[in-house]
Amino acid sequence: MSASLKLAMAVAVLAFALVVFLNRRRLQDSKRTMLHPPGPPAREMATQNTWIKFQQWGKEYGELVYVQEENILILNTSRVANDLLEKRANIFSDRLVTPMMELCGLGHIFSVARYSSAWRRDKKLFLQNFREATIDRFYPYQYKEVHKFLCNLSTSPHEFMQHTMGLSQSLIFSSIYGLDIHPNDPLAHMAVETLAIMGKAMTIGFFPTIELFPWLRYFPSWFPGCGFKRVAAQCSEKIETLNTVPFDMAIDNQKKGLGTSIIAELAIQNEGNTEMMEAIKRMGIASYLAASDTTMSSIGSFLLSMTLHPDIQRKGQEEIDRVIGQKRLPTFEDRPSLPYVEAIYQEVMRLHPPIPAGVSHTSTKDDFYRGFHIPKGCVVIPNIWAMNRDEELYSDPDKFMPERHLDSPTGPFTSINNIIAFGFGRRVCAGRYMADNTVWLAVASVLATLTLGKAKDEKGTEIDVPGEYTTGMFRHPKPYQASITPRNQNAKKLIFATTSP
């Protein structure tokens, strides 16, 4: 090749590179000047009750609130959530996995994992086993655990919060692994602790040093400001134990003929397939981590709502007496005949979503919506709390009012897709059919047999119930005192008949 040809080619390559460079610069500049949705500066972000702050911002800035320095977009109505997270699910289905989450060993838990082929395989496995058509395989476990819950509430009513947690935990261990794990079992304790750390690790602003200086992850835990590493190491160790111990126990039980389970059956079907075995393990731990705090929160909110609203409780009880009578406990077959009970359930899910600020989605490319630019990598927070209190959809939105569902055009028996508490699009709750059944059965069974009310002090004066909730990723009623008694002798007999052999 002649020298002049080489020179010409070099010039051409340089010119091409310059054009690409300038184009990219122009694109970046234009993106920088593109219009983002309005919003406050990052310093106004809260770490407690974030959903309430986001709701207030919604009133100030509108349905879309953008925190530019953090590339965070808050969605305050189901309309915008539907447009972005459902209709544009190809863009808005990723998750943000922060360095802290990675250190905690959460990166591969599929409920919080990145949107990838591994996630798709795990979700498929999950949906195959938790889809609506086969969800009745969990009925026997749900009946057993809810009936045990009724017994526990009758025998030690003051421990109602522990019983609610026990129900949510035992159900998942029994229905997924076939294990009878008592709430005092070290495994159950470990799971509760893991969830607590997980909630913190996923809350923006909770571990500020690692968020601000991600490279600190490479420093030892004794280094000033690196205490988060100790927390993360504990979490990751617990996750490993939760991933393997119940799985191994389930397989062992199956081999010894001590009982089967969905996990053991899947493991046997896929013996020798290491990839699938790992996916089955992940399904187990993902179920546990996603199911227990959420189910417990919903049932806890139901108990609190009945304590605070005796008139509503009475209407629910009257419907059950009228439709089912007092000679048996409610079953899933009764559900379509109990509109008021359904309305109570729907109202609990509306007013008290267990994850009020939802689980964030992340966008995988630039997008434009309503004339606004939503940059790639944007953390999208679906503020379920505000969506469920949208004044355009719900009159007097802060009021516990089951009747609103009876009066709505769709009636109380709406599609599960309309229960916003279960999230959105491709990341929608994978266990929602199971969760929906468990919470409904607990609601109907408690109404059928027990009466909740305010506890009384030694002078016979009612003890106030402030109706307060915890803050954090999961929202739970704070401890309070309640009176829980069987509705009558017949109800007592029904409750204890369920546990007699």
Ligand code: HEM
């Ligand atoms: C009342 C009970 C429950 C509520 C309110 C609830 C709510 C949610 C929410 C809000 C999400 C995030 C959705 C999103 O990203 O938009 C989610 C995800 C998930 N839930 Fe639930 N959940 C409940 C019970 C359960 C149960 C019982 C299971 C399993 C047995 C479960 C398994 C999952 C899984 C695996 C995911 C992750 C889905 C994904 O990332 O693709 N959940 N849930």
